[in-house]
Every structure is written in structure tokens, then in C-alpha cells.
Amino acid sequence: MTAEQPRDLDAAAEAALARLVALLRKAGSPREAAWAISSEAIAALGLEDCIVYLLDEGGAILTQVAAYGPKLKAPRVIEHPITLRVGQGVVGACAATRSPQRIDDTRTDPRYVVDDEPRLSELALPLLHRGELLGVLDSEHSQAGFYSDRHVRVLQQMALLLAERLAQLRQGETRG
Numbered sequence: 001m002t003a004e005q006p007r008d009l010d011a012a013a014e015a016a017l018a019r020l021v022a023l024l025r026k027a028g029s030p031r032e033a034a035w036a037i038s039s040e041a042i043a044a045l046g047l048e049d050c051i052v053y054l055l056d057e058g059g060a061i062l063t064q065v066a067a068y069g070p071k072l073k074a075p076r077v078i079e080h081p082i083t084l085r086v087g088q089g090v091v092g093a094c095a096a097t098r099s100p101q102r103i104d105d106t107r108t109d110p111r112y113v114v115d116d117e118p119r120l121s122e123l124a125l126p127l128l129h130r131g132e133l134l135g136v137l138d139s140e141h142s143q144a145g146f147y148s149d150r151h152v153r154v155l156q157q158m159a160l161l162l163a164e165r166l167a168q169l170r171q172g173e174t175r176g
Contacts, residue, residue, distance in 0.1 A: 013154045016044030020158060024165040030054060033165045034066035035076055037137065037158050042068045044158075045151055047139050048119070052127075052162070053084070053091055054135040060086055062095055062136055070116050082115055089113035091136045094124035098133055100152060104145040120144040123151060125159045129167035137162065 023036035034052035041050040049069025053062035064071070064081040073079035087096040090111050094101045103122040106112040112122065119140035127135040137159045141147065 010150075013044050013150075016040045017154075017157060017161070019043075020161055024161055027165060027169070030166050030169050031065050033162055033169065034135075037162045038066045038068035041137075041139065041155060041158055044154055047151075048141050049139060051115075051138045052135060053095075053138060054127075054166075055086070055095065055133055059133070062086065062091060065135075080116070084113065090122050091124050091138050094126050094136050094138075095133055098126045098128060100125045100156070102147050102152060104147075106140075115140070121146040123147040123155065125152075125155050127159050127163040127166065129163040132167075134163050134166045134170075 020037060020040040023040065024033055027033035027036055034054065038050045038052055041047055047069070049067065049071065051064055051071065052066040054065050055062055061083050063083045064078055067078045071078050071080070084092045086092050090101050090103055090109065090113070093111050101122070101124040103109050103112065106118070106120055106122055119142050121141040121144055122138065124136050124138045126133055127137060137155060139155065
């Protein structure tokens, strides 16, 4: 992993990023890498949920492949995983624009798609590697205005690390 850690993170976030780097190095598949990040994001930031969507080969569909929070039915089992088109919902908008989407009150955003239950805040970050979209890291919270600049910084760093590992795994798959 080569992505640099921002200098303004607290000790808990830095420790979570270090654990994430170790878990990502061990991940042998994109799904394993996705599962690693979902638990570390929760641990570092006290989130209610964290979902990883991966983009299909055609570049049009985002599918939930890892989750932490209410959607976690059993270890590494997502209850009712959903798919979204690029451009659909906040997650799809994040993918289409390739930019973070922070929604402080989902009740006022017509793009919001209810997954397992309605929540009031959402933060979606693109998983980008050298300009290529690989998926989206998404979190929702029941409290309006929950996500701070710190959440954005830490989750952006996690998204960078995950995207880097996903690209490495993809290169390994195409060689093999």
C-alpha cells in the first residue's frame, strides 16, 4: 500500500488505517478487500453502517458486496444486497460524478434511495484508481448532519487504500 496517511488524523483513525492496510495486504479477492474496509470504518469512526459497492465489468451497475451494520445478517453475509445503476441514488451520483456526496438531510435530497431502513445522513465516496471508477464506499446514519470533515478525510483515505488494492487484485486476475 502506498497511499499516504493525512497528517491531521487522530490516533484511533491512524490505528484503524494501519489495521486496514494489513487486512488489505492479506485480501486475495475484491470481496475480501471490501469486507476488510467495512469493519475498520465502523471501528475507526463509530458509524452505524458502512457498505462497499463494486462496479460491474460493463461499468453500469453497482452491487453491494460487503456491509457492516444492520445489513450484516451473519459474518460476511449481506441481508438483501441491492444493486444501483450508475447515476441512481446518492451512491449512483457519486459514481457518475466520481466525487464525494455528503448529504446532511436525506429527506431533502430526491436522489436518496432507502435500502434497509431510512436514515437522515449519507456519505458516499468513489473508489478511484488512476481515474478509473471501481466502486463506491457508502455510509448512512440515523442522525441528520452526522458526517464531519473528519469522517470525510478518514473514509477518503480508506477508499484510496481499498481502490489501490482492488486495482492490484484486478491486475493479478488479468495476468493469471
